[in-house]
Amino acid sequence: MFSGLTNRRTLGFCIVFFILLLFLPLFLPRFYIYLLALIFVTGLLATSLNLVLGFGGMYQFHHAVFYGVGAYAFALFSKKTGLSPWLGYILAPAIAALVGMVMGLITVRLSKLYFGMLQLSLGSLVWAIVFRWYSFTGGDDGIHGISVPDMISSTTGSYYFTLIVTTVCLILMYMIVNSPFGRTFQGIRDNPERTEAVGVDVKRHQLAGLVIASAFAGVAGSLFATVEECAFPDLLFWTLSLELIIMCLLGGWFIFMGPMLGSAIIVILRTFVGIYTEYWTLILGIVLMLLILFLPEGVLGYFQEKFSKSKNAALVEN
Amino acid sequence: MEFASNITIAAIFQQVLVGLSRTTILFIVASGLSLVLGVLRIPNVAHGSLYMIGAFLAYTIATLFGGGTAGFWLALIIAPLGVALISFIAERGLFCHLYEREHLMLLLFTFSFTLVFGDLVKLVWGSDYRSLSAPVFMQGSFSIFDLPFPRYNLFLLVIGPLVALGLWFLTNKTKIGKIARAAAVDREMVGAVGINVSRVFAAVFVIGCFLAGLGGALVAPTQNITQGMDHAIIIEAFLIVIIGGLGNMWGALLGALIFGLTDSMGILLWPQFAIVFPYIAVIIVLLFRPKGLLKSTW
Amino acid sequence: MLRIEAAYKSFDGFIAVNGSHLSVEKGEVVAVIGPNGAGKTTLFNLITGQLIPDKGKILFKDENIAGLPPYKICRKGISRSFQIVNIFNRLTVFENVQIAVLSHQKKTFNLFFPAKNLAISKTRDILDSVGLIDKAGHISGTLSHGDQKVLEMAIALGNKPELLILDEPTAGMSPEETAFTLSLMKKLSGELGLTILFCEHDMELVFSIARKIMVMQQGSTIIQGNPDEVKNNRQVQDAYLGGSDECFK
Incomplete structure (x- = not known):
């Protein structure tokens, strides 16, 4: 089943990297472990966005909604019910997927910018409800002191949990991207008209893609709630969604690991620039400007472009 | 859930007037956005930032001139011009090189301006609240059916139609307006007949941004001038443009009316969730007219 | 196999396809010819669902497929290539x-x-x-x-597909590439028994492969018949062959 998914060298590199990550908590200070967990969560979220954005070509302008919904679903579940918090990790993606499906049913009829704008307005509606519904969501204060299963409540525990869940989700998403569904999805990105002409129900595939992406965003949301033990309305605010798009762009959105790299860069920059100045968004803005002007294919995309000439010829092994 | 219990005819009338004055601001901002979106095809997220800068500039100018009536009028004129100048520099320096990029890139590029402007405003004006008071003769309220209605809102109700009329004149009666409308439909054609499209685009961009600044300057006396007012307005403006029909000036007016009135009626019906009503209106409109109420230039 | 009866399609008052009719039998190679703007591509778009006809029937294996979305039409056995x-x-x-x-x-x-x-x-x-x-x-x-x-x-x-629709398969090709495409079409129809409907400006290619030719002008069908019938048709001669229309050079 896994054969042919990736070549040996890449697989080997990934395994070594994963093992390295497993051992990091033994010698890294706590803050860095926490930071890494945050990178995994953000990276997972950005990768899930890229599933529809980079591989599906859909203008998903408000992906953060599903992240927030996942975080809130997990938080509210653990706060309001006496049931095991572990169940929250199943509930969060399920609710996020449900919200994704409802929004998708309304939006997939539209194309490109209209789709994005309607997605943005529906998402803003969800944000407004969360923001105002004090009695249920805590309004702008959010929810604090979420109870997380003991096993993963420590920094190291949540690090391992995040690492493993993120890895599993990445593998699943990688498989989806390389599955017939993923292939078809990329066809829709390149040319929806042609894809429909070869007998593919484009709208249904787009809807399915949206639901899948929102489910993974929901997982990321529940992980965030685990790491930070809180949830707040900013998780669903539209500026976060655009920042996610920046992460995809920065890493390169035609490459699977691009968004992961992009979010690592952004999270690290934000953390360390934030130490020296409160004007972090100014720097982010300038980075984004330079990126669009000079590196529109992203960092990984740039390198791939550079080396693709020789690679192209080697691809014929099929 | 606490519904307002005192829904009377007078209260409804009062809220309609409040909604209409809100409509004025929304229309001015959204029409500028729609102009840029319709003619240049730029989804300008930074439009909200320009609105915020307009408000802060108005505050500074009014304060510089002692805060009196003269200061207010000067602020109302100079602040939008200042915003227009900023946009002119941005257009000539950066945007004019990017017109051929796809919409997503343009949107992100303007978002980078939102980020930069947001911090620059913080840098210049600090993160405190500012407030600007209207000239004395516009302060206070008068009563309609025994309910108070701010005088300044009445001023807004006069300004709104004036701006609409001015825009109508600009797009229908002037040469640049006619060229811009033609370019909105077919860019290449206009270029082919020997018109300097680039210059027309610059003018349209600057006029659109001027409107954002004007909206900001006008809204300044009615609310606190703060960081974050850019984030709130831009989503509203985009939604108005979308439900009205991209690039359609009257659509922007219609959209602003829907948005302003549902918002003010929401305050009357269910204050806690008033914010939700306009969004629901937008969704209902788009369910039935996915491309907006009036004809789009796209 | 495919029968079009009195199909109409107009855009903002401009009538692109005006009561056109066409029939394709199993195993045939049928060409649609006509000057630029005659409505050939629009007609194909009506068949494969990119456009919905205002009026008329499009029967594929005796089932009306007019107005179905493209993916459903494709699943019924009609595939197409595009001009651009x-x-x-x-x-x-x-x-x-x-x-x-x-x-x-x-x-x-x-x-x-x-x-x-x-x-x-x-x-x-x-x-x-x-x-x-x-x-x-x-x-x-x-x-x-x-x-x-x-x-x-x-x-x-x-x-x-059972029916293959090709919209100007050789547009923009060099003579060698055109010859190759022609041999390819012959192979598809001969060896695989595919039914082919195509439109083309290269008359040499059309007459060398098409068993039947339909001539379109201003959205209407002038004639459909075998190559000789078409060549000898008065109306076609008046409209095209006699004139200096670029597609018959």
């Missing part, structure tokens, strides 16, 4: 055709099985038959125009 190259630019040649094959095999909702291992032999067969097998790994957007046009046709073959 319409491929998946960022994907490889192999993947381009594979999408059509996967769609035909109803595997596009398979989420977890590697696509690399699916539909390989079918895809390779098609690439082999159109002569693109050597370029299977190339990104399709980087191919030459002629190769892209051939790929157009290969994608259409991926659905294993």
Whole structure:
């Protein structure tokens, strides 16, 4: 089943990297472990966005909604019910997927910018409800002191949990991207008209893609709630969604690991620039400007472009 | 859930007037956005930032001139011009090189301006609240059916139609307006007949941004001038443009009316969730007219 | 197999297809000719569902398919290529055709099985038959125009159609490429028994392969018949052959 998914060298590199990550908590200070967990969560979220954005070509302008919904679903579940918090990790993606499906049913009829704008307005509606519904969501204060299963409540525990869940989700998403569904999805990105002409129900595939992406965003949301033990309305605010798009762009959105790299860069920059100045968004803005002007294919995309000439010829092994 | 219990005819009338004055601001901002979106095809997220800068500039100018009536009028004129100048520099320096990029890139590029402007405003004006008071003769309220209605809102109700009329004149009666409308439909054609499209685009961009600044300057006396007012307005403006029909000036007016009135009626019906009503209106409109109420230039 | 009866389509008052009719029998090679703007591409778009006719019937195997979405029409057995190259630019040649094959095999909702291992032999067969097998790994957007046009046709073959519709298959091709495409069409119709409906400006190609020709002018069908009938038709001669219309040079 896994054969042919990736070549040996890449697989080997990934395994070594994963093992390295497993051992990091033994010698890294706590803050860095926490930071890494945050990178995994953000990276997972950005990768899930890229599933529809980079591989599906859909203008998903408000992906953060599903992240927030996942975080809130997990938080509210653990706060309001006496049931095991572990169940929250199943509930969060399920609710996020449900919200994704409802929004998708309304939006997939539209194309490109209209789709994005309607997605943005529906998402803003969800944000407004969360923001105002004090009695249920805590309004702008959010929810604090979420109870997380003991096993993963420590920094190291949540690090391992995040690492493993993120890895599993990445593998699943990688498989989806390389599955017939993923292939078809990329066809829709390149040319929806042609894809429909070869007998593919484009709208249904787009809807399915949206639901899948929102489910993974929901997982990321529940992980965030685990790491930070809180949830707040900013998780669903539209500026976060655009920042996610920046992460995809920065890493390169035609490459699977691009968004992961992009979010690592952004999270690290934000953390360390934030130490020296409160004007972090100014720097982010300038980075984004330079990126669009000079590196529109992203960092990984740039390198791939550079080396693709020789690679192209080697691809014929099929 | 606490519904307002005192829904009377007078209260409804009062809220309609409040909604209409809100409509004025929304229309001015959204029409500028729609102009840029319709003619240049730029989804300008930074439009909200320009609105915020307009408000802060108005505050500074009014304060510089002692805060009196003269200061207010000067602020109302100079602040939008200042915003227009900023946009002119941005257009000539950066945007004019990017017109051929796809919409997503343009949107992100303007978002980078939102980020930069947001911090620059913080840098210049600090993160405190500012407030600007209207000239004395516009302060206070008068009563309609025994309910108070701010005088300044009445001023807004006069300004709104004036701006609409001015825009109508600009797009229908002037040469640049006619060229811009033609370019909105077919860019290449206009270029082919020997018109300097680039210059027309610059003018349209600057006029659109001027409107954002004007909206900001006008809204300044009615609310606190703060960081974050850019984030709130831009989503509203985009939604108005979308439900009205991209690039359609009257659509922007219609959209602003829907948005302003549902918002003010929401305050009357269910204050806690008033914010939700306009969004629901937008969704209902788009369910039935996915491309907006009036004809789009796209 | 395919019968069009009195199809109409207008855009903002401009009548693109005006009561046109056409019939294609199984195994035939039928050409649609006519000057630019005669409505040929619009007619094809009506057949394959990109456009919905205002009036009229489009019967495929005695079933009215007018107004169905393109993907449903494709699943009924009609595939098409496009006049303007319409491929998946960022994907490889192999993947381009594979999408059509996967769609035909109803595997596009398979989420977890590697696509690399699916539909390989079918895809390779098609690439082999159109002569693109050597370029299977190339990104399709980087191919030459002629190769892209051939790929157009290969994608259409991926659905294993009963009726293949080609919209100007040789537009923009060099003489060698045109000759190759002609031989390819002959092979498809001869060896595989495919029914082909195409439109073309190259009259030499049309008369060398088409069993039946339909002539369109201003959205209407002037005549449909065998090549000799068409050549000897007065109306056609007046309208085209006598004149200096560029498509009959």
